[in-house]
Amino acid sequence: MTRRRRRVIVAAVAAVVVLVVTAVLAVSCSGGDDEPSKQRPAAVTLDTTLVPYKGDGFSVSYPRGWRKFSGLTVVQDAQFEVGVLRSPEFGPESSLDVLVGNAAFPLSVLVDDWLEVGTRLADFKLESKRQLLVSDVIAYEVRTSYRIERKGGGTLPVRQVDVFAVTAKKRLVDVRVTVTADRYNDTAPLIRSIVSSFRPR
Numbered sequence: 001m002t003r004r005r006r007r008v009i010v011a012a013v014a015a016v017v018v019l020v021v022t023a024v025l026a027v028s029c030s031g032g033d034d035e036p037s038k039q040r041p042a043a044v045t046l047d048t049t050l051v052p053y054k055g056d057g058f059s060v061s062y063p064r065g066w067r068k069f070s071g072l073t074v075v076q077d078a079q080f081e082v083g084v085l086r087s088p089e090f091g092p093e094s095s096l097d098v099l100v101g102n103a104a105f106p107l108s109v110l111v112d113d114w115l116e117v118g119t120r121l122a123d124f125k126l127e128s129k130r131q132l133l134v135s136d137v138i139a140y141e142v143r144t145s146y147r148i149e150r151k152g153g154g155t156l157p158v159r160q161v162d163v164f165a166v167t168a169k170k171r172l173v174d175v176r177v178t179v180t181a182d183r184y185n186d187t188a189p190l191i192r193s194i195v196s197s198f199r200p201r
Helices: 003-028 107-118 181-197
Strands: 050-055 058-063 080-087 091-102 122-134 137-149 155-166 171-180
Touching (some): 050 091, 050 181, 058 091, 091 181, 107 122, 107 137, 122 155, 155 181
Antiparallel strands (some): 080 091, 091 171, 122 137, 137 155, 155 171
């Protein structure tokens, strides 16, 4: 298989993973980003004690107060998904999604192709990308920002943190935390706790 063909296939798969998030959040949220702040629901305060989720070849912890959404899926193919619904009208304030797939190519290639697809999102920006060593396994932490269209008009700024790693069983794991930009700074310590709890094996 040529490199060009390989990248086309990987990009096509990544497109499903990335763009489905924008579609669901756009339907879930109403109103534009220029709404007066007083019209936005207050941030939800929940139990942030971390509890573990164990997958096949990895584990990650999440806040006890983050629950499965009822009648809503942020990432359609996520193996595990929890989060905070600020209100039925506003939609998700934050979410943790765990995606698992085949690691058909080197991790660095998969991450680069995933980022290439991300550039299709409005105002997409790579905030940071760094290589980590987690439990003696090479991983990548990627932080991005972008805007999504909202059902009621306008756009919603979003921040996203992904940690990618390949398990011993050659499975690609993407631990993803997505938050609305207005909650990113307040949620940053919690995001760090979630990311640091990830253990591929």
